Amino acid sequence: xxxxxxxxxxxxxxxxxxxxxxxxxxxxxxxxxxxxxxxxxxxxxxxxxxxxxxxxxxxxxxxxxxxxxxxxxxxxxxxxxxxxxxxxxxxxxxxxxxxxxxxxxxxxxxxxxxxxxxxxxxxxxxxxxxxxxxxxxxxxxxxxxxxxxxxxxxxxxxxxxxxxxxxxxxxxxxxxxxxxxxxxxxxxxxxxxxxxxxxxxxxxxxxxxxxxxxxxxxxxxxxxxxxxxxxxxxxxxxxxxxxxxxxxxxxxxxxxxxxxxxxxxxxxxxxxxxxxxxxxxxxxxxxxxxxxxxxxxxxxxxxxxxxxxxxxxxxxxxxxxxxxxxxxxxxxxxxxxxxxxxxxxxxxxxxxxxxxxxxxxxxxxxxxxxxxxxxxxxxxxxxxx
Amino acid sequence: xxxxxxxxxxxxxxxxxxxxxxxxxxxxxxxxxxxxxxxxxxxxxxxxxxxxxxxxxxxxxxxxxxxxxxxxxxxxxxxxxxxxxxxxxxxxxxxxxxxxxxxxxxxxxxxxxxxxxxxxxxxxxxxxxxxxxxxxxxxxxxxxxxxxxxxxxxxxxxxxxxxxxxxxxxxxxxxxxxxxxxxxxxxxxxxxxxxxxxxxxxxxxxxxxxxxxxxxxxxxxxxxxxxxxxxxxxxxxxxxxxxxxxxxxxxxxxxxxxxxxxxxxxxxxxxxxxxxxxxxxxxxxxxxxxxxxxxxxxxxxxxxxxxxxxxxxxxxxxxxxxx
Numbered sequence: 001x002x003x004x005x006x007x008x009x010x011x012x013x014x015x016x017x018x019x020x021x022x023x024x025x026x027x028x029x030x031x032x033x034x035x036x037x038x039x040x041x042x043x044x045x046x047x048x049x050x051x052x053x054x055x056x057x058x059x060x061x062x063x064x065x066x067x068x069x070x071x072x073x074x075x076x077x078x079x080x081x082x083x084x085x086x087x088x089x090x091x092x093x094x095x096x097x098x099x100x101x102x103x104x105x106x107x108x109x110x111x112x113x114x115x116x117x118x119x120x121x122x123x124x125x126x127x128x129x130x131x132x133x134x135x136x137x138x139x140x141x142x143x144x145x146x147x148x149x150x151x152x153x154x155x156x157x158x159x160x161x162x163x164x165x166x167x168x169x170x171x172x173x174x175x176x177x178x179x180x181x182x183x184x185x186x187x188x189x190x191x192x193x194x195x196x197x198x199x200x201x202x203x204x205x206x207x208x209x210x211x212x213x214x215x216x217x218x219x220x221x222x223x224x225x226x227x228x229x230x231x232x233x234x235x236x237x238x239x240x241x242x243x244x245x246x247x248x249x250x251x252x253x254x255x256x257x258x259x260x261x262x263x264x265x266x267x268x269x270x271x272x273x274x275x276x277x278x279x280x281x282x283x284x285x286x287x288x289x290x291x292x293x294x295x296x297x298x299x300x301x302x303x304x305x306x307x308x309x310x311x312x313x314x315x316x317x318x319x320x321x322x323x324x325x326x327x328x329x330x331x332x333x334x335x336x337x338x339x340x341x342x343x344x345x346x347x348x349x350x351x352x353x354x355x356x357x358x359x360x361x362x363x364x365x366x367x368x369x370x371x372x373x374x375x376x377x378x379x380x381x382x383x384x385x
Numbered sequence: 386x387x388x389x390x391x392x393x394x395x396x397x398x399x400x401x402x403x404x405x406x407x408x409x410x411x412x413x414x415x416x417x418x419x420x421x422x423x424x425x426x427x428x429x430x431x432x433x434x435x436x437x438x439x440x441x442x443x444x445x446x447x448x449x450x451x452x453x454x455x456x457x458x459x460x461x462x463x464x465x466x467x468x469x470x471x472x473x474x475x476x477x478x479x480x481x482x483x484x485x486x487x488x489x490x491x492x493x494x495x496x497x498x499x500x501x502x503x504x505x506x507x508x509x510x511x512x513x514x515x516x517x518x519x520x521x522x523x524x525x526x527x528x529x530x531x532x533x534x535x536x537x538x539x540x541x542x543x544x545x546x547x548x549x550x551x552x553x554x555x556x557x558x559x560x561x562x563x564x565x566x567x568x569x570x571x572x573x574x575x576x577x578x579x580x581x582x583x584x585x586x587x588x589x590x591x592x593x594x595x596x597x598x599x600x601x602x603x604x605x606x607x608x609x610x611x612x613x614x615x616x617x618x619x620x621x622x623x624x625x626x627x628x629x630x631x632x633x634x635x636x637x638x639x640x641x642x643x644x645x646x647x648x649x650x651x652x653x654x655x656x657x658x659x660x661x662x663x664x665x666x667x668x669x670x671x672x673x674x675x676x677x678x679x680x681x682x683x684x685x686x687x688x689x690x691x692x693x694x695x696x697x698x699x700x701x702x703x704x705x706x707x708x
Contacts, residue, residue, distance in 0.1 A: 045501040046446050049508065053615070095688060097681050102626050105445040109619035110674040113667030116541065120662045131537065134615070135516050220453075220516070224509035231502045262517070266524065271516030278510020282488070285496045292495045 017142040022259050024141050024157040025273065028213045029225050029251035031164040034171055035206050036230035037243050041182040047086060047203070048226040050104050051210050052219035054085040054111035056133050058211070060118045075159070075211050082207030083200065085111060136218025138269040156216035163212050170205055171244070174198065179240050221270035225251065228277035232284040235291075254280055309379050311337070311347055312356060315368050316376035328365040412658050421544050421658075424552045425611055425650040425669060429620055431559040432604050433646030434566060434639050436621030437628060438597060441577045441635075445626075447489070449618035450504040452605055454485030456515035456614045459539050464518070464528060469535045471551055471610065478539075478606040485511050486598055512614070542613030544654070544665030551610060558607045562600040566639075569596060574635050612666035619670045620646070627677040630684040649673040 015023065039045055058081025062074045089107050093100035146155045171178065181188040181195040188195045206226070213222050229250035230243070237243040258273030265272075286293045314337065318327040327336050334344045348366055351357040356372035368376060412418050439448055455478035462477025463469065485507055492503045519536065522528035538546065566573065575583040576593040584590055601621070608617045628641035653669030682688050 040499070040502050043499045043501050045499065045505040046449075049446075049449070049505055095681065097630060097687065098626055099443060099445075101443065101445045102440060102622060105449060105618060105622045106626060106674060106677060109616050109623075109670050113616060113619075113670040113674075116667040117663055117671065120664055121660065131540070134540070220509050220512045223505050224513065227502050227505040228509070231498055231506055234502075235496055235498065265517075265521065267518075268513075268516040268520040271513040271520065274509045274513025275517060278506055278513070281506045281510075282492070285492050285498070288496070290497065 018263065020142040020154055020157065021138055021269070022256065024154060024160060024216060025138065025255045025259060025269075026252050027157065027160045027164055028217060029229070029255045029273075030248045031160055031167050031209055032213060032222065032225035033229040033233075033247040033251040034164075034167050034244060035202065035209060036226040036228075037233065037240070037247050038171075038178055038182060038202055039206065039226060040230040040234050041240075042199075042202075045227045045231075046101070046104055047089070048206065048210065048223050050085060050089065050108035051082050051207055052214060052222045053108045054115075055079075055082050055207070055211055055214060055219070057111040057115035057118070058082060058084075059133075060115050064122075075208075075215075078211045079204070079208040082211060083204050086200075086203045086207070132218070133214065134219050135268060136214065136216055136221060136270040138217060141216050156212075159212045160216075163209050167205055167209065170201070174201075175240070178202070182240075217270045217273075221274050224274040224277040228281050229254065232281050235284050235288040250280060307347060308351060309383075311351060312368065312372060312376055313379060315357060315366060315372070316380075319367050324365055324367075325363060328367065330359075330364050330366070333366065409659065412655070415658075417545070418654070418658050420549060420552055421547060421665060422651060422654045424547050424555050425544055425654050425665065426647045427552070427555050427559050428604070428608050428611060429624070429646035429650035429669065429673075430643045431562055431646075432608060432617075432620040433624030433628075433642035435562060435597075435600050435604050436623075437625035437638055437642045438573060438577060439601065440622050440625035440629065445618075445622040446501075446504055447486070448601065448605065448621040450489065450508040451482045451486055451602065452609075452614050452617040453508040454511035455479070455482040455606060455609060456512050456539065457481050457518055458484075459609070460515055460518040460522065460536065463531075463533065463536060464522060467528070467531050469533070471554055474539070475554065475606045475609075478609055479602050481511065482602045482605060483598070486602070538613070539609045540613050540615060541664065542609070542611050542616065542666040544611045545657070547610060555607050558603045562604060565596055565600055569593075573597075577635070612669070616666055616670055619673065623670070623673045623677050624649075627673070627680045630677075630680040630687060645673065645676055649676055 036048075039048060055078050058078035059074060061081065062077025063069060065077065066073045068074065085107060089100070089103045092098060092103040092107065098106065141154050141156045144155045145152050146158060147153075148158055177188070177193055177198055180191065181193075181198050185195050188198075210219075210222050210226075213225070217225070229247040232250045233243045233245075233247035237246050254277045255273055258276035259269055261276070262269040262272035285291060288294065314333075315328060318324050321327070326332055331341075333348075334341050337344060339347075348357060351372070352359070355369060356375055357366055358369050358372075360367045436445075436448065439445055458477035458479070458481025459474045460477075461481065462474045465477075466473040489500075489503055489507050492498060492507075493500050496503075522533065535543075535546075572583070572588055572593060575586070575588060576590065580590055583593070604621070605617050608620055612620060624642040624646040625638070627645045628638040631641050632638050649672040650669050653672045654665055656672070657663040657665040657668040680687065684690070
């Protein structure tokens with residue numbers, strides 16, 4: 001049993017390296033997905049792509065000023081640059097010389113290129129690898145520690161906890177405003193609050209989150225964390241609060257499963273989480289209420305039910321008629337429904353099992369039971385006859 | 386004998402001329418520069434022309450998503466062929482890019498998600514798959530034995546390392562792509578500007594999409610080695626955006642895009658050869674974007690012209706009021 005000292009508690013005393021990594025990933029995922037919901041709702045998803053790439057230039061520029069890769073100022077500088085990127089894209093599309101998609105597509109490769117050039121010419125011996133920026137170094141999370149209030153914990157975890165807290169406060173304080181400006185920006189303007197302010201507040205937080213997250217998980221996973229869970233939740237829910245909740249669940253599940261799969265196969269952790277995020281989103285596309293597989297299943301089920309209804313109708317219509325033996329006879333019924341004997345028997349057996357139909361052995365016909373009669377009347381009402 | 390002397394004089398004069406305008410003849414005549422420059426110029430020309438169509442169709446970010454998505458294909462092709470052969474890696478890139486494109490279209494059609502979100506998810510998932518596979522083969526007992534240093538070049542591009550065979554490959558892709566563009570020029574024009582009309586005269590829009598995706602995909606796949614998966618999309622869209630500032634006629638736009646592409650490829654390659662350590666792809670993109678921004682300012686539809694026009698209008702107005 002380890003007794004943590006009063007003044008210096010090490011996180012590694014009660015969580016091993018893997019658990020620390022996983023905890024950081026989960027916190028990062030939740031911090032991202034909360035904001036991601038609003039990005040998806042406002043159709044700003046590709047801005048995360050632009051942000052996560054152009055942040056590199058912000059980091060390089062901030063490095064030239066601070067000369068220290070570990071300074072918190074570096075993160076702040078990079079975040080401000082991220083907001084500037086969004087502002088530049090907005091400015092460019094406001095000139096109406098280019099479409100907004102084109103503005104995104106022209107600005108971020110430019111910034112990324114500038115960053116690559118600056119790194120390769122001026123910052124060669126600095127530990128600032130473009131590969132790491134893209135792919136992240138989840139493995140390094142527990143090794144980079146800092147001490148806060150006597151607790152030694154991974155730096156990335158501490159930063160992400162603060163970011164998560166800020167994001168949570170922002171979303172809960174401005175929930176109503178964010179909701180209105182996401183769904184009805186014109187009304188938001190009429191109601192007297194500036195959706196421009198909210199937009200830039202949202203983008204500032206997105207930028208801060210992306211900068212804090214990219215160091216640990218890499219630019220590519222940042223995109224997945226922002227957009228994937230939010231997109232899945234968007235397809236499944238109809239209210240904003242539920243969407244926020246579901247997206248955090250998705251994000252946590254993705255992080256945990258991706259993490260353990262990556263550990264099991266000894267492959268890139270952030271890559272694996274991005275893949276899993278893509279997979280869960282794709283599965284949600286297929287399986288949600290309007291999804292294609294759900295549609296096929298429902299169509300199949302409806303067709304089946306319709307056939308049984310049809311059969312009951314046929315029985316009900318002809319039972320009391322003169323030609324009942326001809327229409328409903330054990331061997332003749334198939335001629336009137338244009339089904340083969342086997343199919344007829346299978347479907348009738350199902351109705352017999354459900355108690356709607358019985359065999360009348362005297363007349364050698366199928367006829368409805370009491371329950372079947374009720375069902376027959378109900379069907380007639382349902383189909384408007 | 387005399388002809389050799391004569392040639393030498395001419396080349397010297399030519400060299401002096403170039404030096405006078407600030408270009409280094411040594412570099413311009415070096416074999417590496419000629420190969421790299423040819424490669425990037427041809428690529429940028431074709432990419433500019435093909436990309437113009439994507440820009441006009443309003444799908445400029447799809448190129449970005451496909452560029453990122455071709456990365457896992459390269460790794461898978463490496464795993465199957467166990468070599469860094471350019472052709473097989475290119476085929477791998479084309480296949481995975483196409484798969485990504487099909488999935489993007491499928492999700493876009495079958496869900497209420499915005500295209501933006503679909504692109505972002507697919508882009509990160511595919512690139513993530515590339516990262517997973519890359520880390521898988523790195524320590525692998527079988528794949529680990531084959532040298533795989535060249536694989537990371539496909540992320541950021543390494544134009545300085547391309548060889549004559551890569552230029553041949555670019556030509557092999559470029560010529561048919563341009564041929565398709567010219568042969569179906571009218572069809573593309575109708576398809577871009579009035580898809581409904583195109584359908585009504587019996588032009589299959591599926592066929593046009595397939596053609597467009599085919600040439601875009603092959604241009605992206607050949608460009609990966611030079612510019613990399615991350616930045617290839619700007620080769621496609623920036624020349625088109627620039628050209629659209631100068632003209633509204635489709636044929637003119639195509640020609641201007643080609644010129645912008647090749648000129649920026651030349652300047653970018655030159656800059657990267659003069660200053661050691663500068664990567665070629667990013668240099669070209671900076672030049673390209675510079676041209677785009679200059680065009681937005683000084684073109685006939687640009688900011689400057691608009692400002693002058695407004696000022697003139699206000700002047701005329703005030704004159705007509707006060708006179």
